[in-house]
Amino acid sequence: MTLEEVAKLAGTSRSTVSRVINDDPKVSDEVRTRVKRIIADTGYRPNASARNLAGKSTQVISLLVPRSPVETFNDPFYSLLLKGLSSVCNDRDYGLMLLMLDKSDPHMQHRLLNTHNTDGFILGLSLVNNNPFIPYLTERNIPFVSIGRHPYYTRINYVDVDNIGAAAEAVHHMIKLGLRRIATITFSLQVTAGADRREGYLRALTEAGITPDPELIVEGGFSSLQGYEAMRRLLPFRPEGVFVASDTMAVGAYRAIYEAGLRVPDDISVVGFDDNEQASHLVPALTTVRQPIAELGAVAAEILLDVISEEASQPVQQVLPCALVVRRSCGTPVSNIQMDGKSRVEVGVYLPGQLDTDLTLAFFSASHNEKCCRLI
Amino acid sequence: MTLEEVAKLAGTSRSTVSRVINDDPKVSDEVRTRVKRIIADTGYRPNASARNLAGKSTQVISLLVPRSPVETFNDPFYSLLLKGLSSVCNDRDYGLMLLMLDKSDPHMQHRLLNTHNTDGFILGLSLVNNNPFIPYLTERNIPFVSIGRHPYYTRINYVDVDNIGAAAEAVHHMIKLGLRRIATITFSLQVTAGADRREGYLRALTEAGITPDPELIVEGGFSSLQGYEAMRRLLPFRPEGVFVASDTMAVGAYRAIYEAGLRVPDDISVVGFDDNEQASHLVPALTTVRQPIAELGAVAAEILLDVISEEASQPVQQVLPCALVVRRSCGTPVSNIQMDGKSRVEVGVYLPGQLDTDLTLAFFSASHNEKCCRLI
DNA sequence: GAACGCTATGGGAGCGTTCCCACAAACATA
DNA sequence: TATGTTTGTGGGAACGCTCCCATAGCGTTC
Structure with a gap:
């Protein structure tokens, strides 16, 4: 027809x-x-193809995910990102393609080259080194937005969370509780977010007049196994607290701590990053940094669609705020939290009936009527 | 150019x-x-559009997800499904589009109608009633494969797991352990899988000569909150065991049990379904049914691509097996598990170092050197 | 040496739209 | 009445490919 x-x-x-x-x-x-x-x-x-051919636009954007270790997928990160992306795409009548490419895939170039029907790309992960995608897309003048800034390519469009600030705040939280020997297990340093969170850790220590101790900085990665191993390397140095730069790794860290016969937070305080579902299931529930991942996706899609239609000449760059979610893993009595004047605190006792998506933080902890407190 | x-x-x-x-x-x-x-x-x-126009195929398929409650996305189901789908698409040089449609979205029809560049659809969820997609696609002769069979549309292409058999096996497991008052919290009955798992529950009871008690059958849904509420409704009837038809709900069920001052498995045995990451994090680790979700996606994609190219006249229908993963939530000493001759048992003690993606079941439980045993 | 085949190449037609221009009819203006 | 403007409509050209057929050049066969 x-x-x-x-x-x-x-x-x-x-x-x-x-x-x-x-x-x-x-x-x-x-x-x-x-x-x-x-x-x-x-x-x-x-017929969409005919329309596109005549109209010179495909009305489709692609999410490019450098298919990394399987962990990529155990992480709810992409689920949430997709949620944000697709809601914007639906609103603006755009299609969303999913392109999972291993940067070491020999056909990578080919697949990118032949990617059908795409007006632009969302780069799902900001690889620090050997990022083949950014130069490729830039050269060809193909619109794209990166999820996460890039340390060298500074004139690209990106959306990011304030990893440095949030990590600093997380570490600052431990410092305020009187901890001094604070270690960190970094997120994958292959990724800007990893480097930035380490940076925030260092900044918080320095600002507090604590000299960072190289022994207390261990490189982790994406998986909980890496968190587990990193924690085991860390334990001999007897840290009082650990800033684990992803909740997934924090799960592994907990395990290493328990296996060593130690307890959280009595012997070691732990702070995570992400506010995974897991974070609230851990016992004790994990104090962590909540990132607005779905919003990250939504904003990225909006920027991309704007760039596609308007050909903005200046790079569009946007940074979203995070929030520290305080639970039990640092043993904080809520009343002890001191404010820095910049954040607002929301204190609440989450009761059984309130269990819902946004309050999963209540989870197991709620069964103890734990007080939860969020800086927002 | x-x-x-x-x-x-x-x-x-x-x-x-x-x-x-x-x-x-x-x-x-x-x-x-x-x-x-x-x-x-x-x-x-x-230019892909020109190619498609001339060549009469778009080389793109779409995953259609009826955007249900937010739970859809907390569930790792779609992450895993996408993993399977995209690996096949990559291999066969197809693109994968993501289409999230609420069936109550007034523009649903419009969006489906105008879905750009799609040779076929994967239906990500088999809605039992008011499934507007199947008739729509059938009428228009658009190739599609459903993830999950459909009770009324029996001549469609689908891939499914043996929900009935697996649920029966799960309940059978509790029966073998001597439990009699076995309740169930159903999965959403809006979905074939939900109805099927209830069916399996009933079958196992009947086969064991136990008359199903309506009081012990409570309708749940997708979320852990629904699991929590269902369990609270169930507790007054003092079940000895509960078959919770999704792990996500089992988390809520655990919570209700603990809040009532009861213990798993001492007071109530619990069996879940899915083998989520959560399943192994629960304390005690959850005995559950493992579904091959990524494989489900891969097979679905393969079937769809075959159907697209070959115009098969007979519906292609494939059912993948599940495996019961036995952990602590029924208090089973491994040696007590009796074989039914159909399954093979793999018993292992998961040690700390072995923690990896496929062995997350070891998780916290592993810190107790728990014996895990899988029927495979 | 004519007829035939095979290989590499070129060009026309067509895919189903959108965009632009042409044009007829109706109506407004001088 | 002649001229311009507006409104609705139709058709040509183009978008950038693929597919098919035509053909030139060459070797092979009878």
Whole structure:
């Protein structure tokens, strides 16, 4: 079924049918209703390829995920990101393609090259080194937005959270509780977020007049196994607290701590990063940094669509705030939390009935009527 | 940059360049290398829309997710499904689009209608009632594969796990341990999988000569909150064991049990379904049914691509097996597990170092050197 | 040496749209 | 009445490919 065939049935021309479909006002009401009726009767669907070919835009964007270790997928990060992306795409009538590429895939180039029907890309992970995608897309003038800034390519479009600030705040939280020997297990340093969180850790220590101790800085990665191993390397140095730069790794860290016969937070305080579902299931529930991941996706999609339609000349860069979610893993009595004047505190006792998506933080902890407190 | 322009630079014709791009053998080596060089130099990318228009196929399939409660996304189900889907799509050079549609979205029809560039659909959830997608796609002769069978539309392509059999096995496991008053919290009955798991529960009881007690059957849903509430409704009836038809709900069920001052498995045994990451984090670790979700996605994609290319006349229907993963939540000493002759048992003590993606079941439980045992 | 095949190549037609221009009819303006 | 403007409509051209057929050049066969 084509425009021409619909036109024939409606006793009019291809052009007029096209106008009806595209809501062009210059069609008489009579013809318009006649055409619409035929379209409904025949179940005609415009051919997207033809439209795109003639119209020079595909109305589709792609999320590019450098398919890293399987952990990529155990992480709810991409689920949430997709949620944000797809809601914006739906609103603006764009399609969303998913492109999982291993940067070491020999066909990577080919797949990117032949990626069908894409007006632009969302880069799902900001690889620090050997990021083949940014130069590739830049050279070809293909619009893209990176999830996460990039330390060297500073003139790209990106959305990021304030990793440095949030990490500093997390560490600061431990410092305020009187801890001094604070270690960190870094997130993958392959990724900007990893480097930034370490940076925030260092900044908080320095600001507090504590000299960072290299022994207390261990490189982790994405997986809880890496968190586990890193924690085991750390334990001999007897840290009082650990800033674990992802909740997934924090799970592994807990395990290492328990295996060593130590307790959280009595022997070691732990702060995570992400506010995974896991964070609230851990016992004790994990104090961590909440990132607005779905919003990150939504904003990225909006920026990309704007860039595509407007050809902005200046890079668009946006940084979203995080929030520290205080639970039990640092043993904080809520009343001890001191404010720095910049954040607002929300204190609440989460009761059983309130368990819902946004309050999963209540989870197991709630069964002890734990007080939860969020800086927002 | 078009074919014609490349041809001009290479001193040949559009047709020949097209042949080079499509690996047509009928091109002399000399011309071929010349053309390839020009393509590389100019960064020429074939226009997908034009290809599709001329070639009558878009090389893209869509995953259709009826965007249900937010729970959809806390569930790792779609992450894993996407993993399977995208690996097949990559292998076969297909693109994967993501289409999140609420069936109550007034523009649903419109969005489906205008979905760009799609050769076929994967239906991500088998809605039992008011499933508007199946008739829509069937009428229009658009190829699709459903994840999960459908009770009424029996002649569609689908991939499913053996929900009935697996649920029966799970309940059978409790029966073998001597439990009699076994309750169930159903999965959303809006979904085939929910109905099937209840069916399996009933079957296992009946086969064991136990009359199902309506008081012990409570409808749950997708979320852990629903699991929590269902369990609270169930507790007054003093079940000895509960088959909770999704791990996410089992988390809520645990909580209700603990709040009532009872213990798992001492007072109540629990069996879940899914083998989420959460399942192994619970204390005690949850005995549950493992579904091969990524494989489900991969098989679905393969079937869809086959259907697209071959126009199979018979519906393709495939059922994948599940495995019962026995942990602590029924208090089973491993040696007590009796075999039914159909399954093989794998018993292992998961030690700290073995923590990896596939063995997350070891998780916290592993710190107690728990014995894990899987029927495989 | 004529007829035939095979190989590499070129060009036309067509895919189903959108965009633009042409044009007829009706109406407003001088 | 002649001229311009507006409104609705129709058709040509183009978008950048693929597919098919035509053909030139060459070797093979009878």
